[in-house]
Amino acid sequence: MRTRYAPSPTGYMHIGNLRTAIFEYALAKKYQGDFILRIEDTDQARKVEGAIDFIYKTLELCGFKIDEGPLNPGKFGPYMQSERLDLYKKYALELVEKGKAYYCFCTEEELEALRQKCALRNRPFVYDGRCSKLPHEKIEENLKNGVPYVIRQKMPKTGYTIVKDEIYGEIKIDNSILDDQILLKSDGFPTYNFANVIDDHLMAITHVIRGKEYLDQTAKYNLLYEAFDWEKPTYIHVAMVLGEDGTKLSKRNGDASFMDLYDEGFLPEAIVNYLSLLGWSPADNQEVFTMAELINKFDEKRISKSSSQYDVKKIEWFNHQYIKNMDDDVYLNWVKKYFVNPDPTKDEKWVEHLLLIYKNQLNYGKEINTLVQDFFTDNYNPNEECQEFLKSDPIIPEVIKTFKMEIENREWTIENINEAINKTKEKLNVKGKLLYMPIRIATSGIMHGPELADTIYLIGQEKVMARLNK
RNA sequence: GGCCCGUUGGUGAAGUGGCUUAACACGGCGCCCUUUCACGGCGUUAUUCAUGGGUUCGAAUCCCGUACGGGUCACCA
Numbered sequence: 195m196r197t198r199y200a201p202s203p204t205g206y207m208h209i210g211n212l213r214t215a216i217f218e219y220a221l222a223k224k225y226q227g228d229f230i231l232r233i234e235d236t237d238q239a240r241k242v243e244g245a246i247d248f249i250y251k252t253l254e255l256c257g258f259k260i261d262e263g264p265l266n267p268g269k270f271g272p273y274m275q276s277e278r279l280d281l282y283k284k285y286a287l288e289l290v291e292k293g294k295a296y297y298c299f300c301t302e303e304e305l306e307a308l309r310q311k312c313a314l315r316n317r318p319f320v321y322d323g324r325c326s327k328l329p330h331e332k333i334e335e336n337l338k339n340g341v342p343y344v345i346r347q348k349m350p351k352t353g354y355t356i357v358k359d360e361i362y363g364e365i366k367i368d369n370s371i372l373d374d375q376i377l378l379k380s381d382g383f384p385t386y387n388f389a390n391v392i393d394d395h396l397m398a399i400t401h402v403i404r405g406k407e408y409l410d411q412t413a414k415y416n417l418l419y420e421a422f423d424w425e426k427p428t429y430i431h432v433a434m435v436l437g438e439d440g441t442k443l444s445k446r447n448g449d450a451s452f453m454d455l456y457d458e459g460f461l462p463e464a465i466v467n468y469l470s471l472l473g474w475s476p477a478d479n480q481e482v483f484t485m486a487e488l489i490n491k492f493d494e495k496r497i498s499k500s501s502s503q504y505d506v507k508k509i510e511w512f513n514h515q516y517i518k519n520m521d522d523d524v525y526l527n528w529v530k531k532y533f534v535n536p537d538p539t540k541d542e543k544w545v546e547h548l549l550l551i552y553k554n555q556l557n558y559g560k561e562i563n564t565l566v567q568d569f570f571t572d573n574y575n576p577n578e579e580c581q582e583f584l585k586s587d588p589i590i591p592e593v594i595k596t597f598k599m600e601i602e603n604r605e606w607t608i609e610n611i612n613e614a615i616n617k618t619k620e621k622l623n624v625k626g627k628l629l630y631m632p633i634r635i636a637t638s639g640i641m642h643g644p645e646l647a648d649t650i651y652l653i654g655q656e657k658v659m660a661r662l663n664k
Numbered sequence: 665g666g667c668c669c670g671u672u673g674g675u676g677a678a679g680u681g682g683c684u685u686a687a688c689a690c691g692g693c694g695c696c697c698u699u700u701c702a703c704g705g706c707g708u709u710a711u712u713c714a715u716g717g718g719u720u721c722g723a724a725u726c727c728c729g730u731a732c733g734g735g736u737c738a739c740c741a
Contacts, residue, residue: 379739386741410736505675508690630700
């Protein structure tokens with residue numbers, strides 16, 4: 195069992211690509227197979243500097259081990275398509291030799307004319323194969339004169355080709371719509387389809403997992419495998435991942451790339467966990483699981499046929515689960531990367547205490563900044579809901595007054611704050627919400643917050659007393 | 665437009681002819697617990713599986729049509 199992840203080096207990995215990689219990885223590892231990274235850089239224009247390091251880094255963060263790739267080659271290298279050009283040429287020529295492919299000297303203009311003709315008749319464009327009828331001498335002459343050419347594969351004009359897919363079953367594609375596909379471009383680079391087939395075969399890939407948008411094209415792949423008389427890999431096409439709005443993923447509809455999520459403070463484990471459940475589900479009911487468990491549970495037969503929508507709320511929930519389960523010191527180290535301290539004069543212990551009391555309600559790293567903001571402001575303006583509450587019972591002003599008296603002359607510790615609350619309770623014989631909420635509002639100005647004693651302690655003596663004296 | 669694929673709740677989904685008058689999870693709403701808040705727990709949220717026919721004693725599950733959604737038809741990957 196060998197699977198591969200074959201991205202283009204664009205320096206960007208959206209969630210759909212990552213999800214495909216997760217499936218590829220899980221499948222390979224389930225059967226103790228190898229996971230190969232191949233860089234598809236045949237489009238010179240779209241190449242991005244440093245993209246390979248970026249891909250390695252991303253996969254590493256996600257917990258993937260790359261068995262073979264450009265930075266750790268195995269015996270099937272090179273793993274960059276741009277370094278395999280002679281290979282593609284060799285195989286393209288082999289097909290020409292066998293009479294299964296031919297040189298095509300058609301110019302851009304000729305093709306455009308052809309295209310127009312098809313458009314006029316409202317038919318899909320199919321190359322008419324005129325160059326396949328060129329006499330031998332003419333071809334030789336053109337080649338000698340350096341006329342630019344591409345190599346095209348001869349496709350059958352009748353009948354149909356069956357595409358076999360693990361998820362979608364058998365699909366019949368009419369051969370008449372198949373173009374004599376270009377194998378080698380005039381710049382000497384292979385087309386994506388051609389390079390894919392050559393590489394998958396030479397790299398002994400057994401299972402190809404890819405987006406459903408390639409399903410129709412697989413007929414062309416099959417014809418290529420047949421032309422070479424090679425064994426086809428098992429195909430597993432997966433439906434798309436859509437954005438939150440139900441449309442195709444793009445930079446426009448939200449933080450749809452791995453790095454965006456990572457930068458927001460989503461843990462790679464949580465991201466992987468969540469994505470594995472998009473378009474796939476395990477036979478049992480477990481949702482939160484480790485990579486090892488995923489590998490163990492993974493079953494490619496259970497991949498869904500229909501596309502699924504990305505949901506921020508749910509990925510937040512997953513992230514929340516992982517954050518809650520972190521050890522305190524690990525959590526602090528992690529959350530500090532996202533925390534922007536508005537007041538550097540606060541000492542480290544105070545900051546850590548503050549960060550810690552939000553650990554079990556934090557959804558993602560950067561959220562910490564909005565959660566803690568009330569601890570960094572001098573503004574005290576309780577909202578309407580607070581005002582309503584304060585007026586809801588005559589005892590409330592008493593509670594606040596009593597608490598103030600109790601805390602006034604004590605040393606500023608959490609124990610003493612709790613003690614003051616308790617004394618208030620005893621003196622006035624109030625408890626529950628009527629006891630806590632007035633104090634909470636009077637000291638912090640908000641109705642929702644972390645543990646009350648911690649909150650009061652962290653707001654600080656000076657500020658609290660000032661508010662109580664109002 | 666031709667061809668291909670899909671359609672279970674707001675979302676992820678289970679379900680492959682009777683155990684389903686549709687699991688589980690997220691979100692929403694409500695309640696409870698911890699003397700407050702949060703965490704957590706519990707309940708509720710699809711009279712029904714896009715729709716119309718058919719097959720069958722029986723259909724979300726099988727067949728056909730329709731609608732809707734998506735994909736694909738490049739010297740892009």
